[in-house]
Amino acid sequence: MKDKKRRLEIISFYDHTGVARHLEEMAAKGWLLEKISNGLWCYRKIEPAAIRFAVTYFPKASDFDPKPSESQQTFVDYCAQSGWKLAGLSAQMQVFYNEGPNPVPIETDPVLQVENIHRAMKRNFLPANLVLLLCGLFQFGMALWQMISNPLYALFNNYTWASLVPWSLVIILTSTEIISYLRWHKKSKTAAWEEGILLPTRSTRPLQIAVLVILAIFLFFWFLSLGGGSNLIVALLSFGYMTLLFVLVFLLKSFLKKKQVRTNVNRIVTFTACFVLAFGLMALLVAAIMRADLTTLFNDNSDVETYTFKGSTFRIYQDELPLTVEDLTEIEEDARYSYYAEEKSSFLAYKLEADQSPTLDNLDPPDLTYTLIEVKFSPLYDIFRKELLTQYEYRNEYTDYHYQFVPVDPSPWKAEEAYQLCYGADSMEEYLIFWEDTLLEIHYDWQPTPEQIAITAEKLHPH
């Protein structure tokens, strides 16, 4: 039977009451905390016993210390004198246990204890959580801003949506930690002065576990939803990148501690390495992709051949398009086309961008491009409609003539609304067609006949 075990304990750093209680329960089950190393809590098998634990904080300690400082060691000596043995250290946290009956507590002055805990929390716990909270708010805000400012792109982008979930969890977790601690500190300060008692901390462990479970479920389903192809590769590379960065920085810090490098040197080197590695690994990744021509990995389209034109190589795609030039008009037998389709889908909407263009060495055949949007969440319909109608407005600031979509008869399209793009007084063969739950932007290379319009409507909005 194993006589050692390591656990990743989910705790709040300030939750001295919860940590002590948990360790007492572990000892009652026959597991005594031996050390805290690299974030893991190591236990050794003992005879189940009622052992008293106490968690204290040493504000001057740091997670970068190669070993406990002389003054911290003196603190440990004082505790040892009273029968309190050191079980483990983690940054400013010190865990002691006492096997004797009714030992004198390590802290006997609640006012001093609250002051001491607060000094320790200001060193590490509060700034770290605050920085993480600000990062979460920034990322969450950026994703929201992207959705508002560029809904045609962001609302179809599963990465934008996906980023909202973990960052909102970070915001919930860090703000709860900060608020819980500050509330405890405020109440404890009063209780210590007025009643001479130290209030117990309230554990946020259930919330932390809930957040981790939600995150794990979310990641599982998110990876499943990616299916395969480029989305999965990007997700795996991002995940691998973050994991590698975290592991390398962690190993470096541990290595420097092992080599007894001074606290400040370790701190500076680790932080610098974190920045350098973050950019360096990204550069390496990009370089590897370019060098190995891994760009093909990110291409979900079915390019079957390439051709060279004026010294450059181009791909000919053979994607399946719901509407082709051939559906609308006859084309010459020797016309060569590239059929390109890009589909994007989130739980809110589906978008198809289709482009049928002749190869550059035979420009005579007509081309056809269109974007089809199917709205799954009806409140978004008006956002997309407005975005499509105003998409050229930015150009109007720089030209004398204005681009504008002019209403035309929607009945040939069997649609609710139809618009044609005009540049000044000139009509262009670009249309916006709005059906009940579908929006279409289509560019013909010619003026479409009523029959061609009917075919377009039937092919792209069959219901």
Add this chain to the structure above:
Amino acid sequence: MAREKFRTLTEQMFYVLLCLRTEYCGMDIMEQVKTITDGRVSIGPGTLYNLLEQFQTAGMIRETKVEGRRRSYILTEKGASTLDSEYKRLCQQAQDYRRFFGKEEAP
């Protein structure tokens, strides 16, 4: 609520300073306080460490000897004066108590 630090002393502060009228090693103070109070007052090791650090920073005690990690301390003039003020305050309180209850029925 906030009080000026060391303007009044807690029982534990009082006895730590009282002990340090003679030079003592930090670790021995816990035992000494227990002895002079007949076990009535116990000071936890964490509290003692913090008190010694704060007294030293406030100039109320000074380090006299360092043997490995064993550090000895003694009261300074400032510490003695603080202790004396506290003693007088306690005496005043006791005197007030006696004056109030002295000729009356003790509670």
